[in-house]
Amino acid sequence: MRAPWVKLGALSRKINPLGTSNQNQVVVDITRNSHENSNGHGLGAHSVPVALGETSTRSPGWSFRRHKQNGSRSPSSCGSAGTNGSSSLKCKEVRIDVGVDEGSDLLGEIAMLGNLTPLITGLSSRLAPPGEVSARLTTKTFYWGLRHIQLDDIVAVSCHNGSERFTIHSYPLMHTRWVPSCLGEHRRRRNDLHFAAPSQEEAANWVNAFANYCHVNFNKLPAKEQKGASVKEEVVMKVPIKCKPGPVMLVVLNPRSGKGKASKVFRTKVLPILELAGCTLTVVETTHARHAQELAASINLTECADGIVCVGGDGILNEVLNGLLSRDDAEAARAIPLGIIPAGSDNSLVWTVFGIRDPTAAAVAIVKGGTITTDVIGVECHKTDDVHLGLTVAYYGFMSDVLELSAKYQRRCGPLRYFVAGFLRLLCLSHYQCEVHYLPVPPDLESVHVDHVVKSVDSVAQETGSLVMCPGLTMPNRLNGDSVGGIVEANMEPSDYIRGLSDKEKCNSYCRMYPAEDAVTVNTATPASWARTRSKTRSRSFGLNAMGPESVSRPVQTARHVSTDGSLDNEGYGAKTRRWFLDEEDKWESRSGTYLGVIMCNHECKTVQCMKTQSLAPRAEHDDGVVHLLLVRNVGRLQLMRFFLLMQFGRHLSLPFVEYSKARAVWLKPAPGAHHCCGVDGELLTLDGPITTRVQPHSCQLIGKRQRALALH
Numbered sequence: 001m002r003a004p005w006v007k008l009g010a011l012s013r014k015i016n017p018l019g020t021s022n023q024n025q026v027v028v029d030i031t032r033n034s035h036e037n038s039n040g041h042g043l044g045a046h047s048v049p050v051a052l053g054e055t056s057t058r059s060p061g062w063s064f065r066r067h068k069q070n071g072s073r074s075p076s077s078c079g080s081a082g083t084n085g086s087s088s089l090k091c092k093e094v095r096i097d098v099g100v101d102e103g104s105d106l107l108g109e110i111a112m113l114g115n116l117t118p119l120i121t122g123l124s125s126r127l128a129p130p131g132e133v134s135a136r137l138t139t140k141t142f143y144w145g146l147r148h149i150q151l152d153d154i155v156a157v158s159c160h161n162g163s164e165r166f167t168i169h170s171y172p173l174m175h176t177r178w179v180p181s182c183l184g185e186h187r188r189r190r191n192d193l194h195f196a197a198p199s200q201e202e203a204a205n206w207v208n209a210f211a212n213y214c215h216v217n218f219n220k221l222p223a224k225e226q227k228g229a230s231v232k233e234e235v236v237m238k239v240p241i242k243c244k245p246g247p248v249m250l251v252v253l254n255p256r257s258g259k260g261k262a263s264k265v266f267r268t269k270v271l272p273i274l275e276l277a278g279c280t281l282t283v284v285e286t287t288h289a290r291h292a293q294e295l296a297a298s299i300n301l302t303e304c305a306d307g308i309v310c311v312g313g314d315g316i317l318n319e320v321l322n323g324l325l326s327r328d329d330a331e332a333a334r335a336i337p338l339g340i341i342p343a344g345s346d347n348s349l350v351w352t353v354f355g356i357r358d359p360t361a362a363a364v365a366i367v368k369g370g371t372i373t374t375d376v377i378g379v380e381c382h383k384t385d386d387v388h389l390g391l392t393v394a395y396y397g398f399m400s401d402v403l404e405l406s407a408k409y410q411r412r413c414g415p416l417r418y419f420v421a422g423f424l425r426l427l428c429l430s431h432y433q434c435e436v437h438y439l440p441v442p443p444d445l446e447s448v449h450v451d452h453v454v455k456s457v458d459s460v461a462q463e464t465g466s467l468v469m470c471p472g473l474t475m476p477n478r479l480n481g482d483s484v485g486g487i488v489e490a491n492m493e494p495s496d497y498i499r500g501l502s503d504k505e506k507c508n509s510y511c512r513m514y515p516a517e518d519a520v521t522v523n524t525a526t527p528a529s530w531a532r533t534r535s536k537t538r539s540r541s542f543g544l545n546a547m548g549p550e551s552v553s554r555p556v557q558t559a560r561h562v563s564t565d566g567s568l569d570n571e572g573y574g575a576k577t578r579r580w581f582l583d584e585e586d587k588w589e590s591r592s593g594t595y596l597g598v599i600m601c602n603h604e605c606k607t608v609q610c611m612k613t614q615s616l617a618p619r620a621e622h623d624d625g626v627v628h629l630l631l632v633r634n635v636g637r638l639q640l641m642r643f644f645l646l647m648q649f650g651r652h653l654s655l656p657f658v659e660y661s662k663a664r665a666v667w668l669k670p671a672p673g674a675h676h677c678c679g680v681d682g683e684l685l686t687l688d689g690p691i692t693t694r695v696q697p698h699s700c701q702l703i704g705k706r707q708r709a710l711a712l713h
């Protein structure tokens with residue numbers, strides 16, 4: 001928490017036209033007025049554009065002083081410079097009232113005004129006796145006296161009936177004092193702020209104002225014993241407190257993840273926050289591998305109606321995702337958002353998508369709500385028709401070999417096991433022979449989010465009942481002589497790019513991305529020949545059979561299907577992918593030979609244990625609808641080390657032996673006798689024949705918002 005004047009950054013950006021004019025460059029200094037404005041509060045009530053040299057006649061709250069830049073930037077030099085004749089600085093004071101203009105997003109809209117007495121507890125209370133200060137709650141920030149706190153940092157408010165006191169439970173971002181800000185990390189720490197209002201009613205009004213932004217814990221005090229009377233009297237509040245029930249969530253905790261401290265992290269750092277926020281929790285500790293998957297596949301969805309929180313690494317989240325989407329009611333299960341508390345070794349997803357690697361910050365993000373939509377990639381085995389879903393990355397080669405070996409060192413080395421296994425594998429470097437085909441994204445459409453385009457096409461289909469209305473789309477006539485049943489493609493958050501397009505443009509974009517042969521199909525019947533061929537519960541291994549003499553001369557046949565009713569049928573994704581028909585052999589790029597790595601990223605894939613600048617796929621976005629493919633050709637140890645070193649700065653794509661492409665689908669087949677494992681989000685899968693990796697037609701909702709401090713960078 002800092003005094004309001006540190007809003008300078010945001011304000012000066014807002015008034016940038018004043019501050020950065022080239023010819024008549026001015027510096028805008030912002031200071032808080034010593035006197036309070038007419039309504040008795042420290043901050044003004046309106047945001048107005050200011051012409052240079054003018055003084056606003058509105059109620060004062062902030063003052064801006066501008067002066068020509070003349071070697072001195074110091075506002076204090078203005079006065080003395082002004083006495084130095086014509087060459088002196090010409091100071092003009094400009095007053096601006098900032099704050100609560102309805103359109104202004106600067107300080108938010110006022111929700112509540114009044115006076116409060118901050119109650120300082122502990123030793124400092126003797127040094128600074130409590131005194132009443134003006135307080136103001138806006139839609140973004142709570143101000144009292146010269147201090148303020150963002151509403152995003154407030155987890156809950158507690159109050160008692162019949163009391164004029166209330167407590168704000170906040171977790172502001174704080175910097176470790178003894179670490180320089182460029183090196184240190186912002187962490188959230190609990191800071192309880194106690195206040196007393198002039199009356200009980202006013203305290204209730206304050207609490208009710210906060211109730212719109214956070215949870216309220218309303219504690220009923222024990223009934224008062226009347227003197228000389230045996231009757232107990234309940235204190236009746238004149239202003240009732242708004243007290244909504246908290247979210248209902250399932251917590252899946254992997255006690256073995258990371259350093260094996262997930263349980264302790266949850267109990268000490270996370271649980272207090274979730275309890276403050278009034279969450280109703282069912283906590284399950286996993287007892288064996290795949291426990292989380294079984295749990296997610298069988299749990300009653302009402303027990304996790306508001307989300308499933310995974311405490312551990314990417315692996316436990318992956319299990320929950322696969323369990324949820326293997327259910328018969330996958331449609332309903334997909335709507336359940338997933339929360340992540342980073343307590344594992346890597347936690348790439350939460351670090352990349354939210355900019356969070358601290359469990360406390362992750363818990364606050366979950367409590368504050370909001371969701372981020374992220375793509376789901378599916379690794380589909382053609383032989384068994386199994387699909388394993390992932391949110392982060394799928395890889396084959398050196399990395400999957402390291403993953404396999406690292407399992408041996410989990411107990412002894414914890415998160416360092418990847419480094420140990422990597423070092424050992426580097427010493428005896430293997431070669432990974434495989435065949436890769438991929439369908440590149442047309443260059444002119446690289447910026448288009450595939451899923452959004454598909455959604456828009458789907459909506460057109462729903463509106464019109466036929467995709468024939470969509471120019472450029474052709475109705476497919478057959479798939480091996482049959483017609484095709486549908487998959488819905490949906491994403492509820494169209495990008496700004498897509499929002500700006502007309503339906504016709506959207507359709508054209510889609511058609512270029514998935515041309516006529518890549519037909520979008522609308523069918524009313526699903527032929528019996530496409531009956532489900534795989535078990536509902538997905539297996540971790542892609543079958544146990546030896547790889548058959550399957551022809552690899554052709555890439556996978558795929559197709560996109562859009563159903564007319566916009567709903568998913570009961571078939572699994574594997575079966576649908578088999579029918580995802582696309583015969584564009586001329587468009588597929590083919591590679592075969594020996595590779596050190598075939599890496600298919602769903603997002604940037606930053607690693608918690610590495611530097612902040614580290615990024616495996618620097619151009620990837622978690623919701624761009626494409627697979628980011630990295631092919632690392634067979635090179636020696638030194639070059640491989642160079643690859644990992646440059647990856648710390650996101651500069652490895654420039655290496656001559658690294659090929660990078662955005663792909664709609666990647667088909668991979670290890671050569672007979674080559675390593676037959678592939679990793680998906682840190683989960684090891686045994687390959688039995690060729691696989692295809694592509695972004696799935698549905699997306700996943702993750703609970704939380706991107707961390708503020710990091711988002712500014």
Ligand SMILES: Nc1ncnc2c1ncn2[C@@H]1O[C@H](COP(=O)(O)OP(=O)(O)OP(=O)(O)O)[C@@H](O)[C@H]1O
Nearest residue numbers: 257258286287288289312313314315344345346347
């Ligand atoms: N009780 C348990 N005992 C043994 N293994 C478990 C248990 N619970 C879960 N697992 C397995 O542990 C694997 C790894 O879990 P998780 O991803 O949470 O931790 P991590 O590997 O340390 O983190 P990261 O995936 O980020 O590197 C999961 O694939 C899961 O199958």
